[in-house]
Amino acid sequence: MDVHSRLESVFRDVFDDDGLQIHAAMSAPDIEAWDSLAHINLMMRIEDTFGVHFTNAELGGFANVGELERFLAERSTAGA
Amino acid sequence: VIVVDSGPGVRRDLVAEADALRAGGDAVGALGLYTAAAAEYENPPAALCVKLARIYHRLGSLADAHQWVMRVVDGGDDFVSWQAAAAVLGACADESWSAARHARVAVLGSYTTTQFVPLLQLAARRVGVALDTYECAYGQYRQEILDPASSLYRFGPDFIVLMVHERELDLPAISETPDQEIERELARWTTLWDVAAQHSTARVVQCLFAPPSVEPLGHLAARLTGSRQHMLHALNLRLGDAAGNRVSVVDCARLASRVGLEHWFDARYWHLAKHAVAPAMQPLLARHTAAVLAAELGLTRKCLVLDLDNTLWGGVVGEDGAGGVQIGGTAVGEAFADFQQTLLDYKRKGLLLAICSKNNLADAREPFETRPDMRLSLGDFACFVADWRPKAEQVNDVAHQLDLGLDSLVFVDDNPAERELIRQSLPEVEVLTLPDEPAQFSVALAEHPLLETRALTAEDAQRAGQYAARARILASREAATSLDAFHRSLEMEAVVAPFTDADLPRIAQLISKSNQFNLTTRRHSVQRLEEFRQDPHCVHFSLRLRDRFTDHGLVSVLIALQRGTALDIDTWLMSCRVIGRTVEAAMFGELCHAAERRGCDRIDGTYIRSSKNGMVADLFERFGFERARGGDEAVVRWEYDLSDHGSIASPFIQTGSAVDMNDGRS
Numbered sequence: 001m002d003v004h005s006r007l008e009s010v011f012r013d014v015f016d017d018d019g020l021q022i023h024a025a026m027s028a029p030d031i032e033a034w035d036s037l038a039h040i041n042l043m044m045r046i047e048d049t050f051g052v053h054f055t056n057a058e059l060g061g062f063a064n065v066g067e068l069e070r071f072l073a074e075r076s077t078a079g080a
Numbered sequence: 081v082i083v084v085d086s087g088p089g090v091r092r093d094l095v096a097e098a099d100a101l102r103a104g105g106d107a108v109g110a111l112g113l114y115t116a117a118a119a120e121y122e123n124p125p126a127a128l129c130v131k132l133a134r135i136y137h138r139l140g141s142l143a144d145a146h147q148w149v150m151r152v153v154d155g156g157d158d159f160v161s162w163q164a165a166a167a168v169l170g171a172c173a174d175e176s177w178s179a180a181r182h183a184r185v186a187v188l189g190s191y192t193t194t195q196f197v198p199l200l201q202l203a204a205r206r207v208g209v210a211l212d213t214y215e216c217a218y219g220q221y222r223q224e225i226l227d228p229a230s231s232l233y234r235f236g237p238d239f240i241v242l243m244v245h246e247r248e249l250d251l252p253a254i255s256e257t258p259d260q261e262i263e264r265e266l267a268r269w270t271t272l273w274d275v276a277a278q279h280s281t282a283r284v285v286q287c288l289f290a291p292p293s294v295e296p297l298g299h300l301a302a303r304l305t306g307s308r309q310h311m312l313h314a315l316n317l318r319l320g321d322a323a324g325n326r327v328s329v330v331d332c333a334r335l336a337s338r339v340g341l342e343h344w345f346d347a348r349y350w351h352l353a354k355h356a357v358a359p360a361m362q363p364l365l366a367r368h369t370a371a372v373l374a375a376e377l378g379l380t381r382k383c384l385v386l387d388l389d390n391t392l393w394g395g396v397v398g399e400d401g402a403g404g405v406q407i408g409g410t411a412v413g414e415a416f417a418d419f420q421q422t423l424l425d426y427k428r429k430g431l432l433l434a435i436c437s438k439n440n441l442a443d444a445r446e447p448f449e450t451r452p453d454m455r456l457s458l459g460d461f462a463c464f465v466a467d468w469r470p471k472a473e474q475v476n477d478v479a480h481q482l483d484l485g486l487d488s489l490v491f492v493d494d495n496p497a498e499r500e501l502i503r504q505s506l507p508e509v510e511v512l513t514l515p516d517e518p519a520q521f522s523v524a525l526a527e528h529p530l531l532e533t534r535a536l537t538a539e540d541a542q543r544a545g546q547y548a549a550r551a552r553i554l555a556s557r558e559a560a561t562s563l564d565a566f567h568r569s570l571e572m573e574a575v576v577a578p579f580t581d582a583d584l585p586r587i588a589q590l591i592s593k594s595n596q597f598n599l600t601t602r603r604h605s606v607q608r609l610e611e612f613r614q615d616p617h618c619v620h621f622s623l624r625l626r627d628r629f630t631d632h633g634l635v636s637v638l639i640a641l642q643r644g645t646a647l648d649i650d651t652w653l654m655s656c657r658v659i660g661r662t663v664e665a666a667m668f669g670e671l672c673h674a675a676e677r678r679g680c681d682r683i684d685g686t687y688i689r690s691s692k693n694g695m696v697a698d699l700f701e702r703f704g705f706e707r708a709r710g711g712d713e714a715v716v717r718w719e720y721d722l723s724d725h726g727s728i729a730s731p732f733i734q735t736g737s738a739v740d741m742n743d744g745r746s
Contacts, residue, residue: 009099012103013164014160014164016134016164016167018102018103036353036593037194037195040195040349040352040353040355040359041159041160041163041164044159044160044359044360045160048160054348055348056347056348056351056352059348059349059352060352
């Protein structure tokens with residue numbers, strides 16, 4: 001699976017929504033349940049799934065899904 | 081972290097296939113595949129259990145959903161899966177899922193506990209306790225305990241859990257007078273216990289303090305009685321002494337050292353969201369807190385029902401003979417001897433030990449009589465069943481002989497098939513999932529949530545009740561315990577200033593994020609804020625707060641617009657870090673001054689209800705505002721007549737202005 005699909009399945013799992021489709025411009029205000037609590041769940045699940053470790057700045061810092069995807073594409077080491 | 085998989089590895093393919101079916105709308109098909117995947121494990125991973133819980137919940141099979149929610153807890157300390165399971169549990173709050181006990185638990189934190197509370201509910205369910213929970217606003221534990229009229233006491237808790245962390249302690253890096261520092265901190269906490277006992281019947285559960293992983297004094301800290309590290313260890317010991325039988329503790333220092341201080345505290349989550357315990361470690365903390373609650377509620381299991389071959393010794397006595405089984409001597413034999421020693425310690429703290437073995441009785445007894453390295457002896461067992469009946473019958477026999485219910489037993493057997501049989505045929509019996517490695521048996525036992533001990537003797541346990549009663553009739557130590565005294569002791573200072581370029585990013589951040597103390601929840605853009613600054617009819621200011629311990633930084637923001645001789649509050653919010661510090665009174669005082677300087681005689685306020693700002697619904701009323709005509713329950717308008725009421729100020733906060741206020745320019 002590519003980064004996009006893997007990330008999408010993480011989103012679907014965390015937000016418990018099988019119909020959720022992510023896109024590059026998407027950010028927290030676009031998903032009703034994406035509050036600061038859900039954000040922590042999301043970031044932790046992404047760390048596990050992609051085998052990455054976010055820095056302090058990165059944990060709160062991605063502007064949107066596109067930026068996150070680019071980061072994961074560059075840094076991801078875990079196999080699908 | 082104890083996860084034992086008896087299965088042959090992760091069946092990702094099956095799970096991925098099931099995910100695809102589910103996404104395509106075939107819930108029943110997905111359920112079949114998830115179930116097949118789960119069948120590969122004795123304790124399926126938490127993430128898989130959640131998928132099953134969610135799908136059963138969606139299909140309306142709530143009993144099955146409940147079962148899988150419970151299994152999440154045994155499926156590993158996976159924070160995100162636990163959160164998801166807790167959400168399913170919450171969604172079924174109205175279901176009559178049976179629980180052995182109900183308890184009202186107030187969680188009072190010095191750090192963010194919002195995500196911990198659902199985990200605690202989940203972990204408590206696992207040990208048979210249904211919780212009603214109350215959570216204080218961020219960092220409000222002292223105010224809530226000291227104020228007899230607080231919502232804490234209105235909640236009527238059975239337990240008050242003090243989820244506090246070491247940064248909360250007023251201990252300097254080095255002290256000339258460490259004993260005094262320790263006494264003062266000890267008194268601060270025990271006073272809270274006493275006050276809680278005066279105002280409620282709740283049992284206090286105090287978290288001890290995990291030390292920080294960074295020690296600037298290095299190894300020198302260990303040699304200096306005045307080092308913070310030294311004082312912190314001493315304080316933990318003193319708190320434990322003082323707790324005695326009247327207060328329960330959760331020994332976070334031990335939990336943290338077990339997992340490693342660097343894992344226990346993750347600075348990233350402290351900076352991001354003020355989590356003093358790393359989210360990944362919160363399931364562990366929840367399990368242990370639930371275990372302490374379960375012990376207080378009398379749910380601790382009374383008897384360990386033990387297998388013999390490959391559980392208490394290596395090998396099979398019926399084949400290897402009493403002289404051939406491994407106990408002591410070899411590496412494997414030492415591991416079994418060590419486990420026996422652990423069991424002996426459990427017996428000493430009050431658990432009964434029983435044997436339940438498929439062996440000839442004489443064979444089963446012989447190693448105890450002939451092998452000198454055996455730590456346990458026949459006299460240690462309350463009951464010794466060895467015959468060829470099925471294990472379920474033997475376990476029933478043990479319960480009968482000891483006159484115990486099946487719900488008093490924990491079954492300990494190295495054979496996964498026997499464990500599965502007991503799980504299915506005697507569901508009341510707790511079954512310990514023993515790892516394959518005998519050297520880890522003791523760890524598995526230590527992690528079982530229903531083997532926590534409340535007190536060593538019945539008298540000790542009874543004394544606990546007496547302590548609570550005595551504490552309640554203690555005269556109130558007025559000077560040390562009142563909320564006023566607490567506020568004064570903080571030596572709070574505030575600086576109020578109109579919006580500046582330098583502050584604008586922080587102001588914009590508060591405006592975009594504050595939910596709880598936010599009267600109107602208007603999310604103004606930075607550009608809009610610039611417009612306010614240019615508008616001569618606008619009063620805008622922020623407040624910085626510092627106290628004896630901390631500089632809290634910029635924590636509150638207010639924007640009001642002048643309309644004739646009235647100032648209309650457009651935005652008023654405060655960071656939840658400083659709720660309960662009377663900052664709101666200081667802010668309102670500043671607004672009154674600004675209104676007076678502008679010649680206004682009235683202040684108008686608006687409360688716009690959101691899903692999260694219930695805590696300020698009565699704020700205007702508390703300051704003496706009167707409800708204005710118009711509006712409805714969702715948007716309530718308020719008026720404050722300055723000529724009638726005059727201005728208000730916080731008696732506890734010294735307020736100064738950094739710059740001239742931006743008023744009188746109209």
